[in-house]
Amino acid sequence: MKVYSIYILNKAGGLIYQNDVNAGLNKLSANDYLVLAGTLHGVHAISARLNPTINGKDTTSEANASPNAQILTTGRFQDSNGNRSGLHSIETDLFNLYVFQSLTGIKFIVITSPNPVVYNIQTVKKREDVIASKGELNKSYEEANGVFKQLYVIYSDYVMKDPFYSLDMPIKSHLFDAKVKELIS
Amino acid sequence: MAIYSFFIFDRHCNCIYNREFTHLDHTNGTSVGQVNRNNDSNTSKLLFGILYSLKTISSKLIDSEESESIISNALKSFTIGNYRIHYLESLTRLKFVLVSDNDIDNLQTVLWELYSNYFIRNVVQNSLSPVEFKQSDDIKENETSGKINNSNFINETDDFLQSLPFF
Amino acid sequence: MTDEVLDKQTSVSKSALEFLLQELVPTSIRVSHRLQDSAATTASVLADKDEPTVVDTQLSSIRNDLPGTVHVLDSALINNDEVTLRIETYGYNLGLKLAEVLLYKNNTNGTKIVDILDIMKFVCRDVWKCLYNKQMDNLRTNHRGTFVLVDKSYRSIENFNSSKGVHDTLAKARVHLWFPCGVIRGILMSFGVESYVTAEVTQLPYVSFNIHTSINN
Numbered sequence: 001m002k003v004y005s006i007y008i009l010n011k012a013g014g015l016i017y018q019n020d021v022n023a024g025l026n027k028l029s030a031n032d033y034l035v036l037a038g039t040l041h042g043v044h045a046i047s048a049r050l051n052p053t054i055n056g057k058d059t060t061s062e063a064n065a066s067p068n069a070q071i072l073t074t075g076r077f078q079d080s081n082g083n084r085s086g087l088h089s090i091e092t093d094l095f096n097l098y099v100f101q102s103l104t105g106i107k108f109i110v111i112t113s114p115n116p117v118v119y120n121i122q123t124v125k126k127r128e129d130v131i132a133s134k135g136e137l138n139k140s141y142e143e144a145n146g147v148f149k150q151l152y153v154i155y156s157d158y159v160m161k162d163p164f165y166s167l168d169m170p171i172k173s174h175l176f177d178a179k180v181k182e183l184i185s
Numbered sequence: 186m187a188i189y190s191f192f193i194f195d196r197h198c199n200c201i202y203n204r205e206f207t208h209l210d211h212t213n214g215t216s217v218g219q220v221n222r223n224n225d226s227n228t229s230k231l232l233f234g235i236l237y238s239l240k241t242i243s244s245k246l247i248d249s250e251e252s253e254s255i256i257s258n259a260l261k262s263f264t265i266g267n268y269r270i271h272y273l274e275s276l277t278r279l280k281f282v283l284v285s286d287n288d289i290d291n292l293q294t295v296l297w298e299l300y301s302n303y304f305i306r307n308v309v310q311n312s313l314s315p316v317e318f319k320q321s322d323d324i325k326e327n328e329t330s331g332k333i334n335n336s337n338f339i340n341e342t343d344d345f346l347q348s349l350p351f352f
Numbered sequence: 353m354t355d356e357v358l359d360k361q362t363s364v365s366k367s368a369l370e371f372l373l374q375e376l377v378p379t380s381i382r383v384s385h386r387l388q389d390s391a392a393t394t395a396s397v398l399a400d401k402d403e404p405t406v407v408d409t410q411l412s413s414i415r416n417d418l419p420g421t422v423h424v425l426d427s428a429l430i431n432n433d434e435v436t437l438r439i440e441t442y443g444y445n446l447g448l449k450l451a452e453v454l455l456y457k458n459n460t461n462g463t464k465i466v467d468i469l470d471i472m473k474f475v476c477r478d479v480w481k482c483l484y485n486k487q488m489d490n491l492r493t494n495h496r497g498t499f500v501l502v503d504k505s506y507r508s509i510e511n512f513n514s515s516k517g518v519h520d521t522l523a524k525a526r527v528h529l530w531f532p533c534g535v536i537r538g539i540l541m542s543f544g545v546e547s548y549v550t551a552e553v554t555q556l557p558y559v560s561f562n563i564h565t566s567i568n569n
Contacts, residue, residue: 310370316420
């Protein structure tokens with residue numbers, strides 16, 4: 001898995017950090033990146049609305065209950081990724097996109113190369129041809145989750161502890177840039 | 186592993202087919218769930234909105250000129266919460282959507298089969314079924330016209346999906 | 353250059369031909385409808401003559417008759433004699449000509465047509481092979497001029513399925529069946545046999561064609 005790009009969105013869906021770590025994606029104009037971030041933020045919000053109803057079952061309460069219970073009992077939140085019911089990932093022919101969210105509402109978006117397993121569109125000749133599950137996507141999600149966790153640590157260390165950084169504003173720290181580069185390579 | 190529902194959207198953004206499967210009774214072979222109940226519900230509208238946005242994103246982020254083999258970068262699936270949504274769009278802008286759980290990686294072949302075999306045979310080649318589902322406003326009393334409502338299509342796709350090992 | 357009338361073009365798209373034939377019924381209904389209209393008001397019908405058809409173009413003054421939809425089949429005209437007769441006539445004309453071409457071709461193969469049963473066999477084998485790439489499944493006769501030709505999977509209607517249920521499907525499929533009826537009548541006519549052909553369908557796509565002729569054999 002090769003990480004193409006990393007975006008960080010603030011609570012309101014504004015793009016505060018954007019870094020094309022490896023080549024692979026199109027270069028967009030600054031405005032298009034903002035639109036993209038806004039769209040993802042919106043889709044994430046819509047997804048959270050859709051999630052409980054799409055199967056006719058209400059799953060919101062349990063999804064929200066487990067992290068809350070965890071915090072109450074252990075005093076700390078075990079999993080730094082608070083993205084329970086919203087948009088998790090997108091798989092396309094040429095890239096995978098993962099959305100992670102801190103409990104405070106900051107979104108970390110990681111765009112990676114697609115899964116190496118290539119499924120071609122073909123007619124189903126035998127039932128066995130339908131190879132549905134290998135759990136590959138869940139594995140790569142976990143892998144991306146690893147990247148997110150380290151990224152979150154770097155963000156806390158080099159952005160939050162930066163006295164010259166004002167919250168929700170674009171991150172312009174060279175130190176953070178360098179650390180992100182270090183993490184990816 | 187389970188498949189929860191199946192949607193088809195036409196190029197006018199209408200949900201022309203909606204099938205929901207209820208996984209309560211695995212021993213009973215008969216199909217349970219609803220057909221064409223939620224075509225105009227918020228769920229299908231929100232789903233369409235998400236699809237549309239993500240499709241734009243996926244084509245925007247990849248320069249189509251660099252990758253000659255693929256015309257535009259196609260969205261294959263996305264995950265929200267505990268569901269994975271599989272997506273296939275035909276060149277005629279019909280959108281086929283399957284909602285499954287997270288453990289199913291790829292249903293592209295299934296979607297293609299639903300389109301190339303079941304849809305073509307039972308809707309396109311069936312001259313008693315419309316291929317244009319746009320509703321004009323004055324035919325609200327004729328509720329069936331805006332949806333795929335013929336029994337062959339419903340039964341055959343049900344049988345196909347339920348015969349899949351991961352249904 | 354003599355034996356190529358049918359072989360010159362060896363393949364026609366099955367789907368394209370089928371879609372074209374499926375248009376017979378709606379077109380016939382529209383023609384009848386327009387004729388009725390123009391009997392009442394001549395001016396209004398001719399107004400939109402040169403407009404190219406787009407997705408919103410009304411194909412006839414039948415309500416909601418838009419391209420890609422099937423509302424036209426719900427018109428009361430569907431069982432009108434004028435409509436079905438027109439469809440049958442198309443088939444009849446095709447049959448008349450087709451017989452000539454097929455016989456001309458088969459002449460070199462040595463097909464002998466002696467009596468009415470041979471003609472029926474000709475319909476079952478050669479005509480059906482030419483039109484539907486299959487043969488009739490069964491041929492029965494009472495030897496008093498009545499024949500029953502059975503096609504267990506008549507191709508043009510095998511995918512028919514109306515959203516209003518089986519009854520509606522069969523009713524609409526029957527109208528489509530006037531075309532092959534006409535073809536058979538045309539073929540027989542080219543042999544000089546006057547006949548009356550009807551089609552029966554009780555379960556898709558099982559179709560039986562009843563042919564009444566005045567010839568006793």
